[in-house]
Amino acid sequence: MPEAYENQNDIVLSTRVRLARNLAEYPFPARLDIKGRQKVCEAAHAAALAIAPELEYIDMAELSRAKAVSLAERRLCSAAFAQRDQGGALLLRKDCRVSVMLCEEDHIRLQAYAPGLALREAWELADSVDTAFSRKLNFAFSEQLGYLTQCPTNLGTAMRASVLLHLPALARLGRVGRLAESISKLGLTIRGAFGEGSDAEGALFQLSNQVTLGITEQAALENLQAITLQIAEQERLAQRELLKDPAIENKVWRALGLLRYARRLDSKEALQLLSLAALGACGGALELPLDAIYQLMTDVLPATLSLDPAAAGDRDAARATLIRERLKAES
C-alpha cells in the first residue's frame, strides 16, 4: 500500500458508529402518532441546545425532497428517513461528523463519522455525544438487555459500527458472495452501500457488526477492525491480480477517458466509471487523486448533484462537467 494511503483509505472510504437510544418516558416511534413524535423531537432538540449547540436542528417536514434525499446519499440519514414528512428531525453538525436522526426506527439514532478506517475515533465521538445527551435525557435501559430498542436485534449495546468499502476487484471476481457467507459466521454483515439488498453500484459495500447482545462495544469494534483489515488486504491482492490482465487495464484507462471527456453521464454509468478509475488508481495503473474520486462517488448522486444551481437544467450534463472539472483540477 502506498504510504499516501492513511487509515486504509485506499479501500475504506469512511467509518460510521451508530447508537440507538430511546427515551424511557415515550413508547417506541412505531407506536407514536405525529404529535407524540414531535414531542420526542422537541425533547431531544432541547437537550441538544443545552449540551451540543453546534448541532443544527432540521425538521424533515421543512426540507425539500432533494435536500432530504441528498442527506441519505451522503449517508447522514437512512433512505427511509429521507422520505419522512412530519414527526422526524435531524440534528446535524456542520462538518457532518455527527448526525442524529430523531424518531427514525428509534427515538434517537446518533451517528458519528470519520474518514477512512477510524473505528476508535468514530466511537469516541459517538460516545461523547451520547454521554452528553444521557445527562439531559432518560434513556430506556435494562440491566439484562442493555439499551432498549424498537427492534430486538439492536438490544444490548445498540451500537452498529460500519465501514464503507470499495471492493471493485473482489466484486468483479465474484468473490463478495463467498465473503458475505464467511463473515456472517463472525457476527458481521456486508451489503451494497446503497441500502439493504441494493446492488453494489460502484462496488461500494457496507460492512457492519451484526451482534449487539452479549458483547461489549469494544469487542465488537475490535472484531470489525480485524475483519476490515483482512478484507482490505484481500481486495488489494485481487486488484494487483486483476490489473495484470490487459483487458482490465484497458477498461480502467477507458473509464478515465470517458470521465475526462464525456459531456453527459447518468449516475449509474458515472459510478461504474469512477469505480474503475479508483481501481486503476489503487492498483497503480492510473495516477489520480483517489480522494477526489471517492468524493465524486457521493457528489454525482442525483439529489446531491441537483443541489448545485449549475445542475438546474440538465443533470447528466452537470454531472459530466463536475467530474471533468474535479479530475482536471486535481490531477
Add this chain to the structure above:
Amino acid sequence: MPEAYENQNDIVLSTRVRLARNLAEYPFPARLDIKGRQKVCEAAHAAALAIAPELEYIDMAELSRAKAVSLAERRLCSAAFAQRDQGGALLLRKDCRVSVMLCEEDHIRLQAYAPGLALREAWELADSVDTAFSRKLNFAFSEQLGYLTQCPTNLGTAMRASVLLHLPALARLGRVGRLAESISKLGLTIRGAFGEGSDAEGALFQLSNQVTLGITEQAALENLQAITLQIAEQERLAQRELLKDPAIENKVWRALGLLRYARRLDSKEALQLLSLAALGACGGALELPLDAIYQLMTDVLPATLSLDPAAAGDRDAARATLIRERLKAES
C-alpha cells in the same frame, strides 16, 4: 468551411483517377496462363524502366501477405489484386502518387492519386504516365469503342475517377441510400470505401463515375466534380444539424476520450471512433488535426498496422498506442 480546409479536404480525403489499358498483342488476363501474364508484366516493366524509372517494380508473388494487403488498405491496389500470387506485379512511385497494377482485370491499370478533391491534378498525372507508356506499348484501341477492356463496362475512356468521402452525418441520418439512388441517375455510383458491397466502416465512401462510353474524360471529371461539391455541402449542413444534438456532441467527446485513453482498440472500433472524432473536428466541437485523424483511418487498418515492428506482439495494443501518440503530438 474553415479556410484551413483546402480542396474540400474536410470531406474529401483523396482523389484517384484510374485508366485501364491492354496490350494489343496479348489476350486479356483472364485468358492468359501464368506465363502469359508474366510476359505482360515483363513488357510493362521494360517500358516503365525506359519512360518512368521512378516506378518501383513489385512482383506480387514475392510480397508478404501483410505487405500486399496493406497496399489494398492504402488503396494502391484492389483487394483482389492483393490476394494475387503469381503473374501479377505493381509499379509504384515512392510517394504513392502513381501505382500501376499489371495483370489485374486488365493488363494495365494505371492509377494516379492526389489529396483532397483534385480531379484535374490526378487526371493530368495519370494522363502523363499513360502518354509515356503509349510510346512504348501498343494499346488495344478501337475508333468506335475507344480503349478495349476486359469488362465491357470500361470500354470508351476506360477511365474511372473516384473521390474518397467521409460522410459521417449523412450516414448517421440514413441519407446515403437515397443519395446513391439519385446520383446513379447522373452516371455516378457511391459505395463503402472498403470495396464493393462493403459496409461503410468509419463512414468512408467512394464516389466514382460509372459511364465511360460516349463521354469524354473531361466531361466525366466535370460531372464528378460538381456532384462531389454538392454532396460535401450536404454533408456539412448535416454535420452542423447533427452537432446541435447534445447526445451527438456527447458521442463525439466520448470518442475522443476513448481514442486518447484506451489501451486496446480493434480496427472496427478505431474506425468508428476516428470517424466520430472527425465529425466533431469538422463541426467545430473538437479542436483536432483532421488530417492526422484521416491518416489514422488508413494507418490503423490491420495489415498496414502490422508492418510497424512495434505491432508485432499485440496489434490492438499497438493500434491504441499509435492513436494516442498521434492525437497527443498533433493536438
